[in-house]
Amino acid sequence: GQNIDQPTEMTATEGAIVQINCTYQTSGFNGLFWYQQHAGEAPTFLSYNVLDGLEEKGRFSSFLSRSKGYSYLLLKELQMKDSASYLCAVRDGVTGGGNKLTFGTGTQLKVEL
Amino acid sequence: EAQVTQNPRYLITVTGKKLTVTCSQNMNHEYMSWYRQDPGLGLRQIYYSMNVEVTDKGDVPEGYKVSRKEKRNFPLILESPSPNQTSLYFCASAGLRATNEKLFFGSGTQLSVL
Numbered sequence: 001g002q003n004i005d006q007p008t009e010m011t012a013t014e015g016a017i018v019q020i021n022c023t024y025q026t027s028g029f030n031g032l033f034w035y036q037q038h039a040g041e042a043p044t045f046l047s048y049n050v051l052d053g054l055e056e057k058g059r060f061s062s063f064l065s066r067s068k069g070y071s072y073l074l075l076k077e078l079q080m081k082d083s084a085s086y087l088c089a090v091r092d093g094v095t096g097g098g099n100k101l102t103f104g105t106g107t108q109l110k111v112e113l
Numbered sequence: 114e115a116q117v118t119q120n121p122r123y124l125i126t127v128t129g130k131k132l133t134v135t136c137s138q139n140m141n142h143e144y145m146s147w148y149r150q151d152p153g154l155g156l157r158q159i160y161y162s163m164n165v166e167v168t169d170k171g172d173v174p175e176g177y178k179v180s181r182k183e184k185r186n187f188p189l190i191l192e193s194p195s196p197n198q199t200s201l202y203f204c205a206s207a208g209l210r211a212t213n214e215k216l217f218f219g220s221g222t223q224l225s226v227l
Contacts, residue, residue: 031212042203042218043156050212087156099144099163099209100171101216105155 004104006088011110012078020073020107022088030093033101034062034073037085046073046086075109083111115140119204119219126194127227134189134222136204144207145187146171146216147179149200156203162187163209194226 003025012018024032031050035043049055049064049071061074075082085106092100117138126132138145146161148171158171162181176198178190187206191198204219 033215040201040221040223042220043216044218045215048213048215089156099207099214100158100161101146102158103148103156105153 004088004090004102006086006104006107008105009108009110011112012075014078014080014111014113016078017074017076018078018109020075020086020088020109022071022073022104024069024071024088024090024104026069026090026092026102028092028094029066029090031091032062032064032071033089033091034060034071035087035089035103037087037106039085043087078111080111080113083109085109115217117204117206117217117219119202119222121222122220123223125225125227128195129193132191132194132224134191134202134204134224136187136189136219137185138187138206138217139185140206140208140217141184142206142217143184143209144214145181146205147177147187147189148203148205149173149198150203150221151200159189159202194224196226198224199226200224 006022034046037043047062054063059076064071087106088104089101143164147159148156150156160179162168202222205216207216208214
């Protein structure tokens with residue numbers, strides 16, 4: 001099985017940097033995804049990590065340490081539109097046909113002026 | 114435009130009245146899945162399908178049925194809905210050719226069972 005933990009809520013200021021952490025325990029790790037979800041809308045893909053290290057994509061970066069079961073999503077130059085829930089999801093390479101994604105409960109980020 | 118289309122967007126029904134939520138994707142994806150999302154519980158997988166005529170249970174399959182007769186369609190069926198199935202439902206699809214294939218989500222179906 002899998003267990004994914006991430007903070008429930010975070011607040012940050014427009015223009016600042018925020019780091020959202022995710023820790024996981026899994027029997028067959030096969031990649032970690034970050035999704036953004038605005039209220040009432042579908043999740044949209046942000047990033048993917050399968051090897052240790054940092055993946056950078058514009059204002060968003062994601063880091064993975066497989067030995068520590070740890071990832072973070074870094075958002076720079078925060079904008080009001082970044083207020084959303086951020087979902088950490090781990091893919092299990094063993095169950096679910098090798099493609100099952102298990103989601104954390106999400107971190108609700110509020111960006112303030 | 115590549116997309117996953119779910120219908121209806123909103124649905125209010127009564128206990129015991131059979132309903133179907135449709136899902137269709139135009140990306141020729143092998144993998145399709147249904148999730149429900151509830152406050153404090155996150156997205157939980159109901160059923161998934163690896164290809165036509167291949168379906169399997171996810172984490173919360175009780176009270177649901179699915180079918181995959183065509184590659185593009187993956188309907189979710191509630192034979193006898195109950196109030197505890199009131200939730201926000203998402204259909205999703207993905208290819209299986211590369212390890213970094215991401216899930217594409219439909220726009221969601223907000224279901225209320227009275």
